[in-house]
Amino acid sequence: MRLPTMAILSIAAGISLSPPAPASAPAPFDGAWMTCETYSRAEICSYKLLAQRGSRVCGVQRYFATNAYYEQRFVGTVKDKVAQIEKICGDPGSETDTYCAGRAPRDAAKIGWGTSSERLFQCRGRLFSTSSDAPASCQGVTPGMGMPRVRSLGEQGPQPEDRAWLAACAAGRE
Numbered sequence: 338m339r340l341p342t343m344a345i346l347s348i349a350a351g352i353s354l355s356p357p358a359p360a361s362a363p364a365p366f367d368g369a370w371m372t373c374e375t376y377s378r379a380e381i382c383s384y385k386l387l388a389q390r391g392s393r394v395c396g397v398q399r400y401f402a403t404n405a406y407y408e409q410r411f412v413g414t415v416k417d418k419v420a421q422i423e424k425i426c427g428d429p430g431s432e433t434d435t436y437c438a439g440r441a442p443r444d445a446a447k448i449g450w451g452t453s454s455e456r457l458f459q460c461r462g463r464l465f466s467t468s469s470d471a472p473a474s475c476q477g478v479t480p481g482m483g484m485p486r487v488r489s490l491g492e493q494g495p496q497p498e499d500r501a502w503l504a505a506c507a508a509g510r511e
Contacts, residue, residue, distance in 0.1 A: 364389035366420050366457065370464040370484040371493065376401070382493045385457075385464060385484065386500075387420075388507035394420045394457075395506035397499045402430060408495070410437055410502060411453060412511055419473045420457040424450040462486060 366389040373382040383400040392415045399408045409427025413420045426437035426449065435451035436442070454468045460475035463483030467473055495503070505511065 364391075365418065365459060366394050366415060366464075369487050369490050369494070371487045371490055372484045373493075383484070384487075384490050384493060386490060386495055386503065387457075388503050389415060389420075390507045390509075392416065393507070393509070395503055395511065396422075397495045397503055398432075399493075399495070400430075400432075407432065408499070409433055410499065410506070410511075411455075412450075412506060413453075413457075418458060422453040422455040422457065425453040425455075426450050 366387045369384065369386050371382055371384040373380050375381070381401045383398075385396055385398040387394055387396040389395075394413045394415050396411050396413075397408070398411070399406055401407075407428040407430040409425050409432050411422045411425040413422040413424075415421075425433045426435045427433055427440075429436065429447075432455070433451045433453070435447040435449060436445045438449055441448045454470070455466050456468070456473055457464060457466050458473035459465070460478045460483060461480070463478075463485050465473075465478070465483045494500075502511070
């Protein structure tokens with residue numbers, strides 16, 4: 338008698354006895370990743386801000402090398418828990434030699450998208466990158482390696498035009 342009463346009360350209250358529908362799986366690469374260190378008594382931060390929609394991943398990144406910051410935009414595809422970066426543009430450096438359209442100096446030799454062999458993967462809640470010929474493996478990863486996920490990039494984050502590009506790219510309009 339108790340079970341039928343519970344069923345009637347649940348239905349009357351608009352609650353179903355069937356299990357809830359499964360939530361859609363979160364996009365594992367969606368979010369902000371940042372690491373900071375001190376260099377010449379100044380805080381130097383590198384980041385990747387990623388937007389994943391299905392298997393498509395778009396990102397903006399900044400890193401510090403040779404006493405300068407380098408910023409890039411990139412587009413890739415996620416497969417088997419690895420994001421393969423397919424095209425990249427931005428400040429020429431170790432990641433690309435191609436400026437993004439609309440952001441190049443007048444004398445720039447290369448403008449538009451360049452190719453990339455970088456792959457992104459996660460281990461223990463941190464983001465790692467490797468070249469395409471190296472395996473995406475967590476073997477040998479120790480605490481403190483990689484880029485931790487952060488809630489916000491704060492003042493370190495990308496400019497509004499890069500955030501607008503990221504939203505457009507995630508929607509399929511890069």
